[in-house]
Amino acid sequence: MSKDFSGGHAPELIQYVLETFKPEDSVLVDIRKRTEAAGIPLIQVGAVDGLHLEVLTRMAKVEKAVEIGTLGGYSGVCIARGLPTHGKLFTFEINEDNAAVARESFKKAGVESKTEIFLGPALENLSKIEKHGLFDLVFIDADKANYPNYLKWAADHLKIGGVVIGDNTFAFGKIARTKHENTEESQSVRALRDFNFQLAQSGRFRATMLPTGEGLTVGVKVK
Ligand code: DHB
Numbered sequence: 552m553s554k555d556f557s558g559g560h561a562p563e564l565i566q567y568v569l570e571t572f573k574p575e576d577s578v579l580v581d582i583r584k585r586t587e588a589a590g591i592p593l594i595q596v597g598a599v600d601g602l603h604l605e606v607l608t609r610m611a612k613v614e615k616a617v618e619i620g621t622l623g624g625y626s627g628v629c630i631a632r633g634l635p636t637h638g639k640l641f642t643f644e645i646n647e648d649n650a651a652v653a654r655e656s657f658k659k660a661g662v663e664s665k666t667e668i669f670l671g672p673a674l675e676n677l678s679k680i681e682k683h684g685l686f687d688l689v690f691i692d693a694d695k696a697n698y699p700n701y702l703k704w705a706a707d708h709l710k711i712g713g714v715v716i717g718d719n720t721f722a723f724g725k726i727a728r729t730k731h732e733n734t735e736e737s738q739s740v741r742a743l744r745d746f747n748f749q750l751a752q753s754g755r756f757r758a759t760m761l762p763t764g765e766g767l768t769v770g771v772k773v774k
């Protein structure tokens with residue numbers, strides 16, 4: 552479950568941010584409820600991370616966005632809200648039931664015309680949108696083991712100055728445990744560490760970690 556930026560912060564500070572910035576309106580509450588009712592795991596981004604996505608999308612003046620991992624459409628609505636009227640979000644989802652909930656979410660949020668859902672494994676479907684590139688934003692929030700592969704695609708298909716954002720990059724608290732300390736470390740944790748390393752040190756990005764509860768890595772393509 553995405554925990555937002557709650558990690559380490561006093562409850563009154565969290566309450567203050569929620570009350571002041573009001574990250575979740577009735578449309579997003581409804582998406583959360585319909586996602587839960589459909590039996591989809593409640594692993595969408597937290598409310599404040601959703602707001603981060605909208606603000607970052609606006610900040611980077613994104614017109615063409617890609618999302619890997621649609622789930623019920625929560626983060627997609629946040630990104631789509633940050634796009635101009637003529638903007639477009641291409642979003643990739645492996646699960647048909649999730650995609651059906653997301654389709655409804657986009658309709659209810661009034662962003663249907665700005666969104667297109669691709670059903671199936673993202674690594675098989677990403678080539679279908681390459682003709683629309685280069686892209687301004689790639690948001691990665693799907694199977695963790697493939698984060699490095701998604702990043703490779705992003706590095707090749709983002710414009711210089713384009714932004715890549717990865718969710719859950721603290722690996723649910725395990726990112727700092729080294730191989731030496733944990734020989735049974737899962738493939739996902741190793742992949743997330745590789746993802747962060749590539750963003751931080753490959754020279755193709757200038758990147759930082761927004762220390763939300765889940766960890767949100769944000770990088771700008773420089774090369
Ligand atoms: C999981 C995946 C996510 O993207 C997330 O934000 C939280 C949990 C998961 O697979 O458990």
Ligand code: MG
Nearest residue numbers: 594692718719
């Ligand atoms: Mg996530």
